[in-house]
Amino acid sequence: MDYNIVWYILVGVLLIGYAILDGFDLGVGILHLRSKGDYNRRIMMNAIGPVWDGNEVWLITAGGALFAAFPNVYATAFSGFYLPFMLLLIALIFRAVSIEFRSKEENPRWRNFWDWGFSLGSIVAALLFGIAIGNVVIGFPIGSDMEYQGNFFDLLNPYSLMAGFFSLSMFALHGGIYLNMKTEGDLQKQIQGWIKVNYWIFVVFYLVFSGFTLYLKPEMIANFSFGQIELPGNKHELVENHQTLISVFAWTIVLLNILAIMNIPRMMAKGREGWAFISSGSMIAAIVMLFALGIFPNLMVSNLDPAFNLDIYNAASSGYTLKTMAILAAFGLPFVASYTIIIYWTYRGKVKLDESSY
Amino acid sequence: MTWDVETLSRIQFAFTIMFHYIFPPFSIGLGLLLVIYESLYLITKKKIYEKITRFWIKIFAANFSVGVASGIVMEFEFGTNWSTYSRFVGDIFGSPLAAEGIFAFFLESGFLAILLFGWNRVKPGMHLFATIMVALGSMLSGFWIVVANSWQQTPVAYEIVVDYGIRRAVITDFWEMVFNPSAMVRFTHVILGAWIQGAFLVLSVSAYYLIKNKYVEFAKKSFAIALGLAAIASLAQPFVGHEHAKIVNEWQPAKLAAFEGLYETQSNAPLYLIGWTDPETRETSGIAIPGMLSFLIHGDFEGEVKGLEEFPEEDWPAVNGVFQSYHLMVALGMLFIAATLLSLFLLWKKKLFTPSWSWLIKLYIPAVALPVLANQLGWVSAERGRQPWIVQGLLRTSEGVSKSISAPEVMISLILFVLVYILLFFVWLYVLDREIKHGPDHVATVEAGYKKKSERMDALKPH
Numbered sequence: 001m002d003y004n005i006v007w008y009i010l011v012g013v014l015l016i017g018y019a020i021l022d023g024f025d026l027g028v029g030i031l032h033l034r035s036k037g038d039y040n041r042r043i044m045m046n047a048i049g050p051v052w053d054g055n056e057v058w059l060i061t062a063g064g065a066l067f068a069a070f071p072n073v074y075a076t077a078f079s080g081f082y083l084p085f086m087l088l089l090i091a092l093i094f095r096a097v098s099i100e101f102r103s104k105e106e107n108p109r110w111r112n113f114w115d116w117g118f119s120l121g122s123i124v125a126a127l128l129f130g131i132a133i134g135n136v137v138i139g140f141p142i143g144s145d146m147e148y149q150g151n152f153f154d155l156l157n158p159y160s161l162m163a164g165f166f167s168l169s170m171f172a173l174h175g176g177i178y179l180n181m182k183t184e185g186d187l188q189k190q191i192q193g194w195i196k197v198n199y200w201i202f203v204v205f206y207l208v209f210s211g212f213t214l215y216l217k218p219e220m221i222a223n224f225s226f227g228q229i230e231l232p233g234n235k236h237e238l239v240e241n242h243q244t245l246i247s248v249f250a251w252t253i254v255l256l257n258i259l260a261i262m263n264i265p266r267m268m269a270k271g272r273e274g275w276a277f278i279s280s281g282s283m284i285a286a287i288v289m290l291f292a293l294g295i296f297p298n299l300m301v302s303n304l305d306p307a308f309n310l311d312i313y314n315a316a317s318s319g320y321t322l323k324t325m326a327i328l329a330a331f332g333l334p335f336v337a338s339y340t341i342i343i344y345w346t347y348r349g350k351v352k353l354d355e356s357s358y
Numbered sequence: 359m360t361w362d363v364e365t366l367s368r369i370q371f372a373f374t375i376m377f378h379y380i381f382p383p384f385s386i387g388l389g390l391l392l393v394i395y396e397s398l399y400l401i402t403k404k405k406i407y408e409k410i411t412r413f414w415i416k417i418f419a420a421n422f423s424v425g426v427a428s429g430i431v432m433e434f435e436f437g438t439n440w441s442t443y444s445r446f447v448g449d450i451f452g453s454p455l456a457a458e459g460i461f462a463f464f465l466e467s468g469f470l471a472i473l474l475f476g477w478n479r480v481k482p483g484m485h486l487f488a489t490i491m492v493a494l495g496s497m498l499s500g501f502w503i504v505v506a507n508s509w510q511q512t513p514v515a516y517e518i519v520v521d522y523g524i525r526r527a528v529i530t531d532f533w534e535m536v537f538n539p540s541a542m543v544r545f546t547h548v549i550l551g552a553w554i555q556g557a558f559l560v561l562s563v564s565a566y567y568l569i570k571n572k573y574v575e576f577a578k579k580s581f582a583i584a585l586g587l588a589a590i591a592s593l594a595q596p597f598v599g600h601e602h603a604k605i606v607n608e609w610q611p612a613k614l615a616a617f618e619g620l621y622e623t624q625s626n627a628p629l630y631l632i633g634w635t636d637p638e639t640r641e642t643s644g645i646a647i648p649g650m651l652s653f654l655i656h657g658d659f660e661g662e663v664k665g666l667e668e669f670p671e672e673d674w675p676a677v678n679g680v681f682q683s684y685h686l687m688v689a690l691g692m693l694f695i696a697a698t699l700l701s702l703f704l705l706w707k708k709k710l711f712t713p714s715w716s717w718l719i720k721l722y723i724p725a726v727a728l729p730v731l732a733n734q735l736g737w738v739s740a741e742r743g744r745q746p747w748i749v750q751g752l753l754r755t756s757e758g759v760s761k762s763i764s765a766p767e768v769m770i771s772l773i774l775f776v777l778v779y780i781l782l783f784f785v786w787l788y789v790l791d792r793e794i795k796h797g798p799d800h801v802a803t804v805e806a807g808y809k810k811k812s813e814r815m816d817a818l819k820p821h
Contacts, residue, residue: 049475050471050472050474050475050476051471053423053426053467053470053471054464054467054468054470054471056426056430056467057459057463057464057467059430060429060430060433060459060463061456061459061460061463061464063433063434063437063455063459064433064452064455064456064457064458064459064460065456065459066452067436067437067444067448067451067452067455067456068448068449068452068453068455068456069452069456070448071444071445071447071448071449071452071526072445072448072522072524074436074437074441074444074448074452075437075441075442075444075445075448075760076441076762077437078434078437078438078441079437079438079439079441079760079761079762079763080762081438082438082760082762082763082767082768082771083767083770083771085434085438086438086770086771086774089430089431089434090774090775090778092427092430093427093428093430093431093778093782094778096423096426096427096430097423097424097427097782097785099423100419100420100423100424101420101423101785101789104420104789104792104793105792145523145761146445146522146524147761147762148762149762152767314521314522317448317449317452317453317528318449318519318528318529320528320529320530320532321449321450321453321528321529321532324453324529324532325453325456325457328456328457328460329456329460332457332460332461332464333460335461335464335465336460336464339464339465339468339469340464340468342468343468343469343471343472346471346472346476346479346480347471347475347479354478356474356475356477356478357475
């Protein structure tokens with residue numbers, strides 16, 4: 001195991017943290033306009049009020065980590081994705097300031113404007129994250145100079161759009177399940193109704209998306225196919241040497257993923273709000289892990305020639321930097337975990353509005 | 359000027375970073391003042407300090423959120439517009455950025471939740487601890503980003519390698535890179551500038567209340583403490599600036615020469631108080647103290663200072679632009695010293711809040727714009743003075759730009775940023791104005807704003 005793999009895992013951990021934590025913030029935003037009445041909307045917004053900012057830091061830190069550990073991916077992806085990325089930034093800006101500004105004025109038109117900013121920002125961001133992941137799976141036109149050679153419309157292919165709707169449905173479900181923990185009374189009943197519908201929408205997208213992925217890109221499961229499927233390009237020696245172990249591990253995650261998805265309606269029916277949330281969080285973690293296992297050791301796949309793939313070696317910083325930064329991260333991450341636990345513990349339980357609420 | 363990817367990307371970067379940099383200095387300066395106010399509350403248990411702390415937390419919050427929102431852009435703009443630069447420096451520049459995320463942003467954003475919403479939820483000691491952590495986090499964030507920028511100015515502890523056909527700089531010693539020659543002095547300079555800016559915001563709002571004769575006790579106490587911080591920081595700034603200039607002279611002599619419009623290498627080099635310089639004719643005119651630049655750099659009026667003639671013209675920054683922004687920054691710094699010392703003296707003589715000095719208090723209301731301007735001008739001098747290099751001596755700005763983006767794409771994103779940021783700026787001003795007019799006695803009640811019963815569903819009725 002070298003430090004390139006350590007950083008592949010660390011960036012993965014940051015993205016899983018982001019997807020689970022900011023995932024429910026995005027989900028709350030996606031659902032926001034469906035709640036009627038100012039009071040309900042305030043409850044929903046304040047359900048994420050103290051935590052959304054910290055959750056977004058997972059994305060910012062993942063960006064910094066990508067820059068430090070795999071600068072060629074940082075450079076190729078963000079310059080190649082230029083306009084969608086700018087749209088994502090604007091969406092995230094609107095989401096952030098809408099939360100802060102909404103409660104500053106009682107005028108309904110003012111509040112309605114920021115409600116729309118919050119919700120559209122969240123919807124656009126959730127769609128774009130999925131589109132980005134979809135493109136990573138089917139590959140980009142990356143040349144021998146590591147530069148993106150396609151255009152904006154290449155990114156909007158049908159498979160990636162479907163990935164966008166998949167992530168939208170996943171975050172909408174996850175956000176609903178989070179809100180179920182934070183609300184009471186009629187609003188909670190309303191949210192439980194949304195969860196029922198969103199659950200089946202998600203399941204349909206999950207099945208269709210998985211089916212299309214296996215049909216279009218069977219190599220996504222090559223790393224854990226017990227050696228049955230060959231990748232275009234070489235497998236990492238770690239995978240070659242431990243085919244059975246990695247395959248068993250990955251299929252266990254697949255199984256856990258399916259169990260987590262099936263567990264959601266069970267826990268909802270029993271009224272176990274926390275366990276329903278843990279199930280949907282595990283479901284997201286499993287999906288990101290399977291995606292990471294599928295593309296390993298690549299970070300960006302070239303659809304021109306597998307030799308142009310950006311992987312954890314040709315995209316990486318020097319061994320010295322990877323090692324130094326891994327030590328710093330190992331020192332820092334326990335602190336990050338402790339702040340996160342303190343904050344979520346402080347704001348546990350149902351939302352109560354007070355004079356400092358949004 | 360051609361509207362190519364490089365020009366448009368430079369305009370966009372300048373616009374987004376300058377907009378962003380309105381906010382972090384307020385957060386850093388106000389953060390420290392919150393620590394002082396809240397500590398006074400815990401020590402004296404006086405209600406007035408609670409009121410002061412809670413009011414400035416509201417102002418802090420509105421400012422912080424725009425800072426965060428505009429800061430996300432900065433984290434990714436190196437990759438979007440400057441991807442060739444990102445490949446070149448990723449090993450080095452990316453590391454402090456990642457460290458900023460791990461050590462500063464998580465600390466800051468985590469404890470911000472308690473700072474903003476925790477007043478009724480945690481014990482007072484825990485709340486103060488959270489305030490200290492937020493203030494510390496904002497300064498640590500400043501530290502790491504200044505480290506990254508300083509390496510671009512004074513690159514050390516690196517070697518140039520070519521991997522997979524890509525030329526890049528890699529770290530040879532991490533801590534030597536972090537504490538590169540200009541890092542600490544520039545960090546100190548930036549933090550002092552932020553303290554001045556944060557303090558002037560408090561001075562401005564407090565002055566407004568004093569002139570309106572509202573919340574007088576609140577305003578006087580807020581004012582006096584902020585004035586102390588502003589005076590200390592303003593007084594310290596020239597000494598730090600002086601140390602900084604010596605390092606610029608050593609590592610970026612072309613930048614220093616541009617600061618002073620110095621074309622010929624000379625001993626007895628003058629220091630301009632005000633002036634105009636024309637790189638075409640290589641002449642600088644204005645009011646100058648002969649020999650002062652030599653004295654400041656070398657402690658000797660006969661010390662030799664390098665002029666721009668030592669460097670090929672294609673390596674010159676925009677001389678007059680850099681000269682003007684630098685001199686205006688210095689002039690503003692001097693003004694801050696004069697104003698804060700005079701005010702402090704009057705405060706000591708118990709005359710500051712008397713009617714005969716109300717004109718001075720009145721001037722503090724608009725004066726908050728000046729430290730914002732000074733901080734912006736300082737960065738403009740530092741960054742334009744480094745041109746045409748994106749990494750001093752190693753990579754030109756023109757070589758750093760992304761290869762896979764087109765000018766129309768950058769034009770679209772630039773227009774979007776301009777529109778969104780103008781909207782944000784005015785909304786921010788409006789929200790601040792509302793908070794200030796509401797004043798420290800205003801408490802938002804949960805029921806306020808529900809005119810119709812139907813707007814308040816029974817979501818939270820206890821069952």
